Amino acid sequence: xxxxxxxxxxxxxxxxxxxxxxxxxxxxxxxLGTGKSFIRSTYERFSPVIPDANFLVVTNAAYKHLVLxxxxxxxxxxxxxxxxxxxxxxxxxxxxxxxxxxxxxxxxVVTPADHLVTNELEFQRIIRLGFDFLGxxxxxxxxxxxxxxxxxxxxxxxxxxxxxRDNVIPVLRFKEKPDYETAVKFVADGHYFWNSxxxxxxxxxxxxxxxxxxxxxxxxxxxxRDIFGTPEEQDFINKKFLDCQNISIDYGIMEKSxxxxxxxxxxxxxxxGTWGSLFTHAKKDAxxxxxxxxxxxxxxxxxIINIEEGTxxxxxxxxxxxxxxxxxxxxxxxxHDEQQIKVWIEGLK
Amino acid sequence: xxxxxxxxxxxxxxxxxxxxxxxxxxxxxxxLGTGKSFIRSTYERFSPVIPDANFLVVTNAAYKHLVLxxxxxxxxxxxxxxxxxxxxxxxxxxxxxxxxxxxxxxxxVVTPADHLVTNELEFQRIIRLGFDFLGxxxxxxxxxxxxxxxxxxxxxxxxxxxxxRDNVIPVLRFKEKPDYETAVKFVADGHYFWNSxxxxxxxxxxxxxxxxxxxxxxxxxxxxRDIFGTPEEQDFINKKFLDCQNISIDYGIMEKSxxxxxxxxxxxxxxxGTWGSLFTHAKKDAxxxxxxxxxxxxxxxxxIINIEEGTxxxxxxxxxxxxxxxxxxxxxxxxHDEQQIKVWIEGLK
Numbered sequence: 001x002x003x004x005x006x007x008x009x010x011x012x013x014x015x016x017x018x019x020x021x022x023x024x025x026x027x028x029x030x031x032l033g034t035g036k037s038f039i040r041s042t043y044e045r046f047s048p049v050i051p052d053a054n055f056l057v058v059t060n061a062a063y064k065h066l067v068l069x070x071x072x073x074x075x076x077x078x079x080x081x082x083x084x085x086x087x088x089x090x091x092x093x094x095x096x097x098x099x100x101x102x103x104x105x106x107x108x109v110v111t112p113a114d115h116l117v118t119n120e121l122e123f124q125r126i127i128r129l130g131f132d133f134l135g136x137x138x139x140x141x142x143x144x145x146x147x148x149x150x151x152x153x154x155x156x157x158x159x160x161x162x163x164x165r166d167n168v169i170p171v172l173r174f175k176e177k178p179d180y181e182t183a184v185k186f187v188a189d190g191h192y193f194w195n196s197x198x199x200x201x202x203x204x205x206x207x208x209x210x211x212x213x214x215x216x217x218x219x220x221x222x223x224x225r226d227i228f229g230t231p232e233e234q235d236f237i238n239k240k241f242l243d244c245q246n247i248s249i250d251y252g253i254m255e256k257s258x259x260x261x262x263x264x265x266x267x268x269x270x271x272x273g274t275w276g277s278l279f280t281h282a283k284k285d286a287x288x289x290x291x292x293x294x295x296x297x298x299x300x301x302x303x304i305i306n307i308e309e310g311t312x313x314x315x316x317x318x319x320x321x322x323x324x325x326x327x328x329x330x331x332x333x334x335x336h337d338e339q340q341i342k343v344w345i346e347g348l349k
Numbered sequence: 350x351x352x353x354x355x356x357x358x359x360x361x362x363x364x365x366x367x368x369x370x371x372x373x374x375x376x377x378x379x380x381l382g383t384g385k386s387f388i389r390s391t392y393e394r395f396s397p398v399i400p401d402a403n404f405l406v407v408t409n410a411a412y413k414h415l416v417l418x419x420x421x422x423x424x425x426x427x428x429x430x431x432x433x434x435x436x437x438x439x440x441x442x443x444x445x446x447x448x449x450x451x452x453x454x455x456x457x458v459v460t461p462a463d464h465l466v467t468n469e470l471e472f473q474r475i476i477r478l479g480f481d482f483l484g485x486x487x488x489x490x491x492x493x494x495x496x497x498x499x500x501x502x503x504x505x506x507x508x509x510x511x512x513x514r515d516n517v518i519p520v521l522r523f524k525e526k527p528d529y530e531t532a533v534k535f536v537a538d539g540h541y542f543w544n545s546x547x548x549x550x551x552x553x554x555x556x557x558x559x560x561x562x563x564x565x566x567x568x569x570x571x572x573x574r575d576i577f578g579t580p581e582e583q584d585f586i587n588k589k590f591l592d593c594q595n596i597s598i599d600y601g602i603m604e605k606s607x608x609x610x611x612x613x614x615x616x617x618x619x620x621x622g623t624w625g626s627l628f629t630h631a632k633k634d635a636x637x638x639x640x641x642x643x644x645x646x647x648x649x650x651x652x653i654i655n656i657e658e659g660t661x662x663x664x665x666x667x668x669x670x671x672x673x674x675x676x677x678x679x680x681x682x683x684x685h686d687e688q689q690i691k692v693w694i695e696g697l698k
Contacts, residue, residue, distance in 0.1 A: 311677045313678070315680075316683060
């Protein structure tokens with residue numbers, strides 16, 4: 001099998017404080033109470049189409065032990081450690097150079113580690129469709145486009161010219177996160193999809209794109225071309241990675257490329273990027289509360305209460321609130337003020 | 350010195366859950382943030398008038414190590430262990446039999462372990478006044494009466510016939526906790542005082558009262574008369590204490606006795622029996638919040654936030670609430686619903 005999967009797992013997920021923290025980011029949590037961490041669910045979602053030996057997880061060195069704890073089927077050298085965060089383009093370039101040292105005609109799917117997919121069979125059908133397309137179109141750079149269900153302003157959009165059911169469609173252009181009015185138009189128009197951040201391409205296709213669009217980055221990694229996959233790789237990365245341009249794969253390559261395609265998909269996707277989206281997907285009690293942990297809930301409505309194992313809580317008299325406790329940290333706030341969390345926690349430092 | 354102090358420290362203080370729990374009751378906490386636990390403050394308040402060797406603490410065996418941790422100047426045999434809670438009369442009887450084995454002409458002051466006194470000098474003046482009075486009136490049974498500052502319905506009251514400044518006054522009668530209208534009348538009348546639960550008497554005086562009013566209890570303790578103060582005492586207590594009538598010293602003796610007196614006092618007293626009374630005595634920020642611990646408070650008003658050392662909290666958007674975390678347990682509730690706490694925590698069991 002030439003199919004590879006790169007799982008990007010370097011995020012710190014500060015939006016879910018205190019559930020996620022620097023020392024335990026969102027990808028390792030089971031925020032939804034499914035019984036599995038996000039990274040484990042991500043692995044299992046790809047497992048039917050990717051052999052275990054062909055997974056690569058890119059993360060921070062501090063999280064390597066957590067990755068191996070949640071994915072014990074991986075060998076330690078399948079966990080690539082970035083010495084610092086440099087956005088998605090350098091992360092993907094590093095993993096592609098490693099794959100190049102093992103398999104020059106690989107197909108690659110790239111995925112974030114912390115998203116939700118509820119229909120895994122449909123998901124796998126879409127991924128297989130993408131790999132099939134790459135067989136005839138090895139230069140294609142593909143993204144999974146999600147059919148939008150609401151005028152979401154938190155995602156980038158992909159515009160296509162014409163629709164064709166269950167097919168791979170050329171991208172007309174990528175659109176940055178829109179304002180609300182624009183998002184309403186996008187959804188009504190029908191030619192726009194959410195950019196899921198899941199990419200498919202051949203190794204040759206993406207390497208050509210890096211050479212064309214990010215030549216400085218290629219020059220940098222090419223210096224170590226012969227040491228990827230050897231014991232010297234980590235030292236090389238530790239020295240050179242910091243010199244990489246901090247740029248996303250979307251800005252760095254996808255938006256510039258003439259060969260981009262999208263596969264419109266509808267497999268129950270969410271990036272669970274906010275407490276609000278968690279609330280949307282969580283099970284609720286009769287009063288609309290999403291409860292997690294040993295909780296006595298009295299006279300609450302539309303409130304998230306999420307406390308870690310080994311703790312207990314009595315919570316009374318809240319409406320549209322968020323109560324979360326993990327790792328010695330407590331958050332009580334109005335749900336609609338959650339975008340302030342990052343600001344407030346600065347006050348604790 | 351013949352002055353003895355009995356500190357009653359057997360309570361479990363479930364009203365302050367989760368700060369106080371079975372495994373760590375209120376008397377060992379520093380709820381007000383003074384830097385000292387209630388039991389330590391109690392000891393220090395009496396220390397100028399009672400020699401260290403003359404303190405006795407009556408508590409549950411489970412708390413003996415905590416008592417000695419907070420009062421390391423006491424010897425282990427100064428901590429008397431009840432095998433079960435039997436209210437204040439058996440507790441005081443036990444301690445009096447122990448004192449009888451050491452000093453037959455003792456003066457005794459009895460105090461709860463978990464009250465607040467802000468004017469310690471005035472407190473000591475009152476206690477000395479009481480001991481002086483006992484010198485001429487060895488049969489007197491005295492309580493400290495607190496000048497009421499509000500129509501409190503949570504305390505018992507003491508009625509006197511006539512007032513005399515800074516003197517010991519005969520009690521007309523004891524009044525159980527009144528309803529609000531009655532409490533308003535008591536305060537307006539001026540002849541009523543709060544019953545503080547602090548008692549003074551001679552050993553001979555209280556032993557006579559026990560014989561007269563609780564003869565069954567006396568009979569029970571008399572069986573072990575010769576083994577108080579010996580290594581066999583604990584075994585005897587473990588066997589016999591459970592047979593004692595469960596009765597308070599107020600009902601069992603004080604209300605029946607012809608020789609009761611009160612010393613009206615005003616030394617900044619509170620039993621800190623509720624979160625509301627804690628709130629009254631706590632320091633507040635500019636928005637009326639009583640904050641304790643590493644807390645970022647955003648847009649809160651008249652709210653208690655009390656979290657244990659080693660934890661941190663961000664709390665936003667609450668008014669008249671109580672947020673407390675200790676020992677893996679969280680409470681968030683409306684302050685005026687605090688009397689329900691005991692009911693709610695049943696749901697955690």
